Each structure stands twice: as structure tokens, then as C-alpha cells.
Amino acid sequence: MTNASGDPESTARPAPAVYLDTASSEPLHPAARETLLAALDAGYADPRRLHGPARSARLLLDNAREVVAECLGVRADEVTFTSSGTDAVHRGLLGLRLGRARQGTAVVHSAVEHSAVLRATAWVPGEHAAVGVDRHGRVSPGDLADAAARPGVAVAAVQSANHEVGTLQPIAELAEALGEVPLFMDACAGAGRQPLPDGWAAAAASAHKWGGPAGVGLLLVRKGARWRNPFPGDDRIDERSSGFENVPAALAAAAALRAVTTTAREVAQRQAELIDLVRTRVAALPDVEVVGHPTQRLPHLVTFSCLYVDGEALVHALDRRGFAVASGSACTASTLAPSHVLAAMGALTHGNVRLSLTREAARADVEAFLDVLPEVVTDLRAEVGL
Template identity: 60%
Template sequence: MAHPVPSGYFDAASTEPAHPAARQALLDALDGGWADPARLYGRARQARVLLDGARERIAGVLGVRADEVSFTASGTQAVHLGMLGALKARRRAGRHLVVSAVEHSSVLHAAETHEAEGGEVTTVGVDGHGRVDPAAFAAALRPDTALACLQSANHEVGTLQPVAEAAEACRAAGVPLLVDAAQSAGRADVPTGWSILTASAHKWGGPPGIGILVIRKNTRWRSPLPADERERRRVPGFENVPGAVAAAAALDAYRADMRSEAPRLSALIDRVRDQVPRLVPDVEVVGHPTQRLPHLVTFSCLYVPGEALLTELDRQGFAVSSGSSCTADTLRPSHVLEAMGVLTHGNVRVSLPRGTDPADIDRFLAALPQTVHRLRRDAGVSAQ
């Protein structure tokens, strides 16, 4: 049975509503995949078959080998394991790490840990659209660079990054490239050439608590954690077999959905990009206008606190996010928007899940101008 997308839910970049395929797969796997997949008796072998099948299904969508795929407890854990494991394995090569200024906080926090332990970090800046210059990224690589990290697409403004060019530069320099594909996996294919890839199942309608870590063959990697026998010694702890099965079912179904949904969602986002500046004075739409994810747009409203705008829109039935998606519970401005040199005040991120009703976009475009006007009036500000 299909479950409709909640009306007015525009925060798919944070988490996608559960895909019907994931719901059914999870229920089935709870019945058949609860035993320990490391044991040898019948029920355990059944759980192992389900786990291996999920791994093969994920690998098929991502275009990799099944034995390169590991299941983690989250996308953040996948990033931390991927980065710290690669840095540990390549200590003889050097202790230099390259990241972009707009990476997800999980990447930047791992970089901080590396730096605190004596490593060196080079941060590559971005242009006003939030995009890394491939030449600048290549120039940051050095003989002692142990790892480079570049997201596939930005989580706050949707800008696609030049992964193919960065991968080619890394290959020429003999440096592994880690790609955080949390925002694009399932929505679009990631360019090849990377060494390590991470993703998170709840971004494509799978269950929360399941991340994906892909380490390509011949990539040097050593676990930064105490030894454990699970997941080819890459991820410690008892495997979440039902979660893995549901994640794989969701990714398979979601990727198929996106063949028709991505163009439809992109057209809806184009409407928002076009209409919001026409309907609301003093608005800046940020992110690349064409090199972007199909489902996401961020805009900034001058003279309006972002938190107040989000609260008012929520009251009217619209679930949107601040552009500062990773720091929404703090008072710090978005590091992404700061790096882009754009307004860090009054940001709204609209990200559409599969099945979004165009009528919800109509309602949003009708409600937004009145809401912004009322908040500006209450603050004693007149739009120019």
C-alpha cells in the first residue's frame, strides 16, 4: 500500500519520508532476519542471506562490488570511519588532508580531530554558488597528502561539485578521494574515480540508523577503532539486518522513481526559484542555478530572522529548514553560506520529497509573501 507524502513537507534534504518498499521489506526482515548472521545454524544462515542480498542490491545501484560495501550506524559514522581509516592507513605517505569549505559537519569534525592529533588540513574555498574550483582543489594536493574529501552535492544549497575533475586530479597525484554522497545517492549517479564513498539510507526513504561505507578495492584503509570481526572488520557491532534490507529495498525503488520524479521535482523547484524573488521583495536565491540537485533550493529573506520565518511557516503547515541545516540548534551562522559569501540571515531551504503535490507548492507561494511581509512589519522594517 502506498503511503502519501505528508502535505507541506519540504525537508527531504534532512530526511525523506519512508518509502513504501522500505516499510514492507523491514517488516518481512524483522520476521526472517533477526538471528545473528555470524552463526552457522539455520536461522542465522537465513539472516546472512538477507544481509548479503541487501549488500548486493546496494552495490548494484551504486555500481560497485558487493564486497566493497559495508553497513554502518549512520552516514556520519560512515564518514568518520572512512576518513579516519584512510588517514591511519596512509600515515607513511603523509598527514595532510584536503577538504572543501562547504563539506558536511561530519567531514569537518573529523578534519578537526585529525588536526588536533598533529595532522595538517587544507581547506579549499568555493565560489559564490558554493562550487569548488577544480584547479584550486588540484593545487591543494601535495606529495604528503594522505586523503582528499569532496561532497557530491551540497546539503544546504544543492550545488553539484566537480567530483569527476577532482577524482582525476587525485588519481594523477596518487591520493584517495572520499566522496560524501549523502544528498545525491539514489537521486543521481555519482561520477566515478573516487576511492571511498559514504551515504545515509534515510535520505532516500530508507530507515534511519543505516549508513553506507564503500571502500574500493586497492584503497588503503585500516580501522581507527578497536578490532571487531563484523562487516569485514570495518564496522564494529551486531549488524542491523532488517535495517540493511529495508535500506536496500528503498534505494532500489527510489532510484527507479527518480527517473521520472527528478525532472518533475526540478520543474517545481524552478517555479520556486523563479517566483519567490518576484513575489517577495529583497530576496536572494543562493546556490548554482543549473549545476544543482533537482529537488532543493535555498533563498534568503532580508530583514527577517530565519527562525521566526520557519516557525510561522510551520504554523501554516509547511515543514522547511534553515539553510544552516547542520547548525539549526545553535546560534552560529551556516559555515556553507559564510564560505559562499552570501547572506547568512533569514535563510529558508526548500527540499522536495518524492510525490510532492504541485498544489502544495501553490499554497507555499501564496503563503510566503504574506508571512514575510507580516514579520517585517512586526520588526518595523519596510522592504525596499
């Protein structure tokens, strides 16, 4: 299509005025943008080669690994850059499983894990088991230990924080209860926002969740963990990686991680106060349930369910008002399938909204959302005769 002057018209919609979906992806941090642009000119070469440009790329990659290790409290040789958080989840979980092949093939996991864990588990043979959670989404150390004590269990998988409702899991207690069974931890939702808990053997994180570029994941494998590559091998030095690392993006991810961890406590306090406001105001609405743990949760995220309202309709109505939010399962939102997380918690699986704040989120924007929400919910209920 063209306009009156003959120029092509854009069919893209303008960006929403208030972005409230950072649990899906955080906007690129200025530190990441600056570093990425600078690194594009120096990090293009294959860091495995021996010539000058390759050595420069290798120095950049090593520097990125050192920065990530320092920010997350791990060793540099425990850090591997992958192509995504999903890739890191698959490699971490299945690698621990393969490392314990003599003990068994089964995976036990919480019922609220991300689809990356669920699909990886379904991909391999074994009598896998999902462990139930309480109404806040937390798994009991005793229940997990009982499931892991069955013959043939190789590994357990529990996320550090839930992607959808923000509930934190007692990782250190779970790891202690598991004994010799190693724990894989999906840390994608909370890495960079809170310190990593203790007790895990391998973990995964995703750079775009903390303001790094998309397409960069982190696989963390503790020194001494029994991990074996579950996929076809590569000729790279690090057996935990595959293919050519995106060196500029890895460096940008590290720069963003350093920036956000430096201010994490201050930002978390400010975000938690805003989320408390949302929880209080939303809970006062008729037939609306706030889900997730009231205190043991990520500071920037809240999910609530509205009875008699369709989640897709809620998203579109709020989008028209200038607010970008998520609905449906955190890992199947493109299909708006009912949330397996909310179902496992015994909560309403439809009519849910996940709101997650940016690091610069303003109180005025949150209050504007809260002012609009009751009218939107009322209008949608009226459309179905309620």
C-alpha cells in the same frame, strides 16, 4: 493532563500538512516499510553464527548488499552497512587518511563540507586545509589540487552534492586533478537520486535520505583503495564494520534504494520543474537571494535567504501556516547557528530557508507555499519596523 472524559491528552503537535524538508530525512518509502516488517521475523539472528537462523540472517544481509551494489554501480564487496551516514563518513575519511599514514596526516576539504567531515578532520592531528568555493558553492579542481600538493597531505574530501544548497561538485574532474591523493566523497545528499560520479576512493551514504529507515549508513570503499580501520577493531568478518548489523533495516534500506533508483529520472524531472518554479517566484521577491548553482544542482532542493528576517522566525511562521521547512546550517539546524556553507559562498547567512521536496510533491502544495511566503516575509519585516 486529562480531557473531560478522564483520558490523557496528547501534547504532541499535529504533523505539518506539507512536508518540505526531505533533505533532512525522506519519509519512509512503502517498499522499505513492507520489507522491514517482513524481515523482522527472519533477520533477528547474528549473521556471523553458524546455526539456521543465523544463516538466514546472513542471506538477507548479503542480498541487501547485492541490491545496494547494483543500484549504485559498485561491487558487492565494496559495500558495508554502518550505523549511520555520519559513521560512514568518519570511517571512510579517516580510514583513507590512515591508509596513507606514510605520506602524511593532513586532510584537505572544501569549505562547504558537512559537519561530519569537519568534525572528523578536527578530531585528528595534522595541518588540515579548507579550500574555498565560488559563489555557487563549487570548488575548483585547480584550487583543490594546489592544496593537496602540499607536503603531508593524506586525503582530500569533497561532497558529491551540498546538503544545504544542492550544488553538485565536479567529482571526476577533482579526482583527476588530485592525482595520487585519494578522494573521499560524502554522497549522503544525492545517493539514490542521481548516479554516483566516478573518481572517488571511498564514499558514504545514508538510507533515510532516500526513504530507507534511519540508523543505516553505507560505507563504500573501492577495491584496491588503501584503507585502514581508524577505530578499535571488532571480531566481525568485515573490518570496515563495527558491531551487529541491523539486518532488517539494511534490507529495508536496499528495498527503498531499488524503488527510488527505478523511478529516479522521472521523479527528478518532476521535482526540478517545481524547484524551477520556486526559484523564479522567490527571486522576484524584494531583498531575497536564491543561492546555489542554477543548473548543476540536486533536482529536489532550493535554498534562499531573506534580508532583514530571522531564520528561526521564518521556520516557525511557515510551520504555523502548515509548511515544514529548514533553516540554518544543514548540520547545525538544532542550534540555528549561522551557516558556514552560505558564509563560504559569500551569501547571506541569516534568514535562509531550505525547501526540499518529497517524491510525491504536488504542484498545488508548492504553489500554496509560494502564495504564503510573501505575506510571511512582509509580516516578519514589519515586526522589526521595516
